[in-house]
Amino acid sequence: MTPHIKAKKEDIAKFVLMPGDPLRAKVIAEKFLQDVRLVNDVRNMFMYTGYYKGIRITVAGSGMGCPSIGIYSYELYKFYDVDAIIRIGSAGSYKADIDLYSIYNVKEAYSESTYAKVAAGIDSEVIEASRNLFETINETAEEKGQKILSGRIHSSDVFYREDSSLEFTIKHNLDVVEMESFALFTNAITTKKMAACLLTVSDNLITHKETSADDRQNNFMGMVELALESVLKLK
Ligand SMILES: O=P(O)(O)O[C@H]1O[C@H](CO)[C@@H](O)[C@H]1O
Numbered sequence: 001m002t003p004h005i006k007a008k009k010e011d012i013a014k015f016v017l018m019p020g021d022p023l024r025a026k027v028i029a030e031k032f033l034q035d036v037r038l039v040n041d042v043r044n045m046f047m048y049t050g051y052y053k054g055i056r057i058t059v060a061g062s063g064m065g066c067p068s069i070g071i072y073s074y075e076l077y078k079f080y081d082v083d084a085i086i087r088i089g090s091a092g093s094y095k096a097d098i099d100l101y102s103i104y105n106v107k108e109a110y111s112e113s114t115y116a117k118v119a120a121g122i123d124s125e126v127i128e129a130s131r132n133l134f135e136t137i138n139e140t141a142e143e144k145g146q147k148i149l150s151g152r153i154h155s156s157d158v159f160y161r162e163d164s165s166l167e168f169t170i171k172h173n174l175d176v177v178e179m180e181s182f183a184l185f186t187n188a189i190t191t192k193k194m195a196a197c198l199l200t201v202s203d204n205l206i207t208h209k210e211t212s213a214d215d216r217q218n219n220f221m222g223m224v225e226l227a228l229e230s231v232l233k234l235k
C-alpha cells in the first residue's frame, strides 16, 4: 500500500496500461481483460488487474498532468515492482494533416515542465521513451498492418493558453500535445524501468475538428489493442 494506491503488492501486474481517465481504465478492463478485479479506488483512481491472452496486466488511471502521473507511476515502479508502463492517452494535433483518430507512438517528449529537474536532477527539456519498448510497439504495429505515426511530442503543463500562436511547435518540432509522458519517461529512467506512450488524436488545434468526451472514454481502442499486443512480446 502507498498513500495513493491501496492494492496489495501482489494485486498489481508487472505490465501496466495507463490512461489518464480512470473511467477509460474501467472500459478497457471490462472489454479486454479476463478474470478482472478492481484493485484500487483511492481517490476514484481506478486500477484493474486481469489477463489478456494469458498475460497478467493492470490497467490504471493516471489522472491529468505530470504531477499526477508522476505520483502513480513512481509508486507503481518503486513499490509495486512494475516493469513497464504504456500510457494510452488522447492528444491534440498541432498539424492540419494529423487527423482525428491518428495513433502516435511517442519517441520523445518535450516539456517546459520542471518535473525531470526537480524529481531526478535531469536538466533536459526532452526525455525519451524507453527505446526497446518504443521499437517493440512500432514492430507490433507493422505486423498488425496498423498505420501509426511517431516522433517528438509536447508534454504540456497547460491545457488552456491565452496566447494561441503555435510558433514554438515549429521551433521544437512538435506534432501533437498531451500532458503526462515527460514525467512518466523521467520516472522510468530514475527507477530503471520501461515506459512508452501511445496517443490517439482527439482534437486538431489547426482545423478545430474534435471528438466528444464520450468518444475519448469509449472509442480509442485501436491504440489499446496495439499496447496489449506489444505487452505480449515483453513476457
Ligand atoms: O486522455 P488523457 O490520457 O487524459 O490525456 C490527455 O487528456 C487530458 C486533457 O484533456 C490530459 O490528461 C492529456 O494528456
Ligand SMILES: O=c1cc[nH]c(=O)[nH]1
Pocket: 090, 091, 092, 093, 159, 177, 178, 179, 202, 203
Ligand atoms: O493535452 C491535450 C490533450 C488533447 N488535446 C489537447 O489540446 N491537449
